Every structure is written in C-alpha cells, then in structure tokens.
Amino acid sequence: xxxxxxxxxFLSTLLAMIALLHIGSQIRNEEAIVFMEGRALGVAYSLQYxxxxxxxxxxxxxxxxxxxxFNIQRPDSELSRFNRxxxxxxxxxxxxxxxxxxxxxxxxxxGMVNHCMLPLIEAWGRDFSQKSLISDTLVDSLLxxxxxxxxxxxxxDLIALQKGSRIDLNYIDKGYLINELxxxxxxxxxxxFQMEFGLDGCVFGSMKSSQISxxxxxxxxxxxxxxxxxQTYQIKNRAYSTSGNFEKFYLDELGNKxxxxxxxxxxxxxxxGILSTHILAHSAIEADAIATLTMIQNLESSKNLITTMPGxxxxxxxxxxxxxxxxISSGFE
Numbered sequence: 001x002x003x004x005x006x007x008x009x010f011l012s013t014l015l016a017m018i019a020l021l022h023i024g025s026q027i028r029n030e031e032a033i034v035f036m037e038g039r040a041l042g043v044a045y046s047l048q049y050x051x052x053x054x055x056x057x058x059x060x061x062x063x064x065x066x067x068x069x070f071n072i073q074r075p076d077s078e079l080s081r082f083n084r085x086x087x088x089x090x091x092x093x094x095x096x097x098x099x100x101x102x103x104x105x106x107x108x109x110x111g112m113v114n115h116c117m118l119p120l121i122e123a124w125g126r127d128f129s130q131k132s133l134i135s136d137t138l139v140d141s142l143l144x145x146x147x148x149x150x151x152x153x154x155x156x157d158l159i160a161l162q163k164g165s166r167i168d169l170n171y172i173d174k175g176y177l178i179n180e181l182x183x184x185x186x187x188x189x190x191x192x193f194q195m196e197f198g199l200d201g202c203v204f205g206s207m208k209s210s211q212i213s214x215x216x217x218x219x220x221x222x223x224x225x226x227x228x229x230x231q232t233y234q235i236k237n238r239a240y241s242t243s244g245n246f247e248k249f250y251l252d253e254l255g256n257k258x259x260x261x262x263x264x265x266x267x268x269x270x271x272x273g274i275l276s277t278h279i280l281a282h283s284a285i286e287a288d289a290i291a292t293l294t295m296i297q298n299l300e301s302s303k304n305l306i307t308t309m310p311g312x313x314x315x316x317x318x319x320x321x322x323x324x325x326x327x328i329s330s331g332f333e
Contacts, residue, residue: 036060040067041174043198048207049185050192062180069094070173072118079167083118086160091153098169098176099153105172105289106148112296113289114264118166119145121262128260128269139267146264174200175241175288182284200288202239215240215278223317223326239284243291244276261295272298275324278315279306280332290314303327 036047040063069078082088105113119142150165174197192205263270277294281287294302306314313332
C-alpha cells in the first residue's frame with residue numbers, strides 16, 4: 001500500500017510538473033512578441049512579431065538597405081544620386097523591381113500615376129506653399145521633365161535622357177518595404193506580425209490591430225458616424241494604405257477643397273473633390289499604389305477600380321457641393 005501511495009504521489013507530482021511546464025510554455029509563446037520602431041523612407045515605423053528575437057537584426061538590415069535605395073531625403077541614396085547626377089550605374093535589383101511595378105501602374109492608369117513628378121511637386125511646394133510663383137509657362141516647361149519616357153534603364157544603368165528629369169517612388173516604396181519584410185518573416189516561419197510605416201501597414205496571423213494608428217486617421221466624426229466606422233477599426237490578414245488627409249488640400253477659386261496631388265497631365269492640382277482614400281488589399285504595395293491612384297482619378301473611376309479589382313476594399317471621402325461625403329465598398333466593414 002505504501003508503495004502504491006508513493007507511486008500515486010510520484011505520478012501526481014509528475015503530471016503537475018508537466019502541466020506547469022505546458023502552461024509556462026504557453027505563457028512564453030504568448031509573450032514572445034518582439035517590438036521594433038524607428039524611421040525609414042521619411043516616416044516613423046513600428047513592427048511587431050511573435051518569434052525569435054534574433055530576427056530583429058536581419059529585419060533592421062532590410063529596412064536600412066531599402067531606405068538607402070529609395071529615400072530621397074538621404075543624399076547617399078540611390079535615387080538621390082540619380083536625381084543629382086542623371087545616371088546611376090549598376091542599380092540595385094530592388095530599384096529595378098520597383099521601377100517595373102511603377103511602370104505597370106503608370107500603364108493601367110493611363111499616365112495618371114507617374115514617378116517623375118518631382119520637378120512639379122517641388123515647384124508647387126509640398127503644401128502648395130509656392131503657388132503664387134506658378135505660371136502656365138513654368139508648368140509647361142516642367143511638364144517636359146516629367147515624362148517617364150525621359151528615363152532609360154539600359155544594361156543595369158539608370159539614365160536620365162532629359163537633364164532635370166528626376167524620380168520619386170514614395171507612393172509605393174513603403175508598400176514594397178512592407179512586402180519585403182513580410183516575405184522575410186514568412187520564410188522564417190513567422191505567421192503572426194504587424195507593421196506600420198507612416199500611412200501604410202499590414203496585420204497578419206493572430207496579431208491584434210490595436211497598435212494600428214494611421215489607417216483611419218483624422219476621419220471626421222460626422223463621416224465615422226455615418227459609415228459606423230471609427231479609428232479602432234480592426235484589420236486582420238490584410239495590408240492597408242491611406243492617401244490624403246483633411247489638413248493638406250488645395251482651395252480653388254470657388255473655395256472648393258481638392259487633394260494635395262498634382263495632375264501629371266495638366267501640371268496643376270487635381271480637382272476631383274477627393275480628400276482621402278483608405279484601401280485594404282492582400283499586398284501592401286498594391287494597397288499603397290491603389291490608394292494614390294484612387295486619389296488621382298475621378299470619383300466614379302476610383303469606385304469602379306476598387307469594386308472590380310480582386311481583393312480590394314476601400315473608403316473614399318470627398319467634398320461635394322460644400323459637404324463632406326463618403327463612399328464605402330461592400331466588403332470594407
């Protein structure tokens with residue numbers, strides 16, 4: 001009986017230890033969230049994932065390398081060197097890929113998306129601060145520099161055929177970086193992660209989107225109440241992008257509000273009344289590009305694009321007849 005009692009005690013203790021180890025393992029797994037933050041591509045970023053903390057170093061390396069290619073605020077970046085010298089030899093594979101992707105959106109948008117707009121953007125000023133200096137003659141001369149046909153990629157070298165033509169890929173560079181980081185994490189077996197670079201980001205796996213701060217930023221309360229969506233909107237297994245806001249806009253001669261973007265064909269601010277677009281997609285670079293494209297097109301074309309392209313959902317806020325209005329796709333909720 002004593003032996004049996006001791007055996008029962010031993011087995012009970014063993015089971016209790018196994019249970020405690022299992023619970024401890026679960027707690028460790030639940031708490032194994034690595035957090036990173038910093039600045040890249042001209043914006044603040046945050047990144048969280050459940051996995052090995054040793055992945056932080058290669059993730060940081062990816063962020064640094066992409067920033068050193070596309071960030072035109074860095075004088076040593078690949079694009080800054082091109083914009084300064086009109087040529088860069090043996091450009092990186094990343095730059096080749098993003099130029100090809102941008103060419104694709106340039107084609108499907110019939111030229112409304114254009115990565116050579118920098119001369120016009122700088123002439124107007126980032127917030128249209130220099131509009132008093134703008135003239136038809138100046139705009140016409142700058143439009144000659146903004147054609148993508150002025151840029152040649154030949155045998156790995158990027159060449160400006162027209163002096164003064166420059167490149168800015170900031171409408172898709174953050175989406176591209178998010179895709180690269182997401183793919184790296186997946187190859188390492190990480191399924192639960194979320195990240196946000198400025199107004200672009202993604203949430204995958206079991207991560208909660210409570211840290212997402214910029215997807216529905218500054219949505220007016222009137223609009224939020226009408227569509228029953230607020231800034232705590234939950235995102236899961238999607239990438240997202242926001243373009244535009246309610247602080248940067250252009251007032252035309254009638255006092256109507258328009259977006260902060262320049263029409264690549266006219267060289268003047270776009271007058272479509274759209275103030276912000278909020279896009280959900282399966283790919284971050286697609287969300288990034290479509291958010292910009294739907295800001296540039298007219299309202300009906302933007303609605304049609306969102307409803308016909310697979311995997312897209314969107315919210316558009318626009319100004320019409322002196323009022324803020326909204327349109328939302330059926331699967332956005």
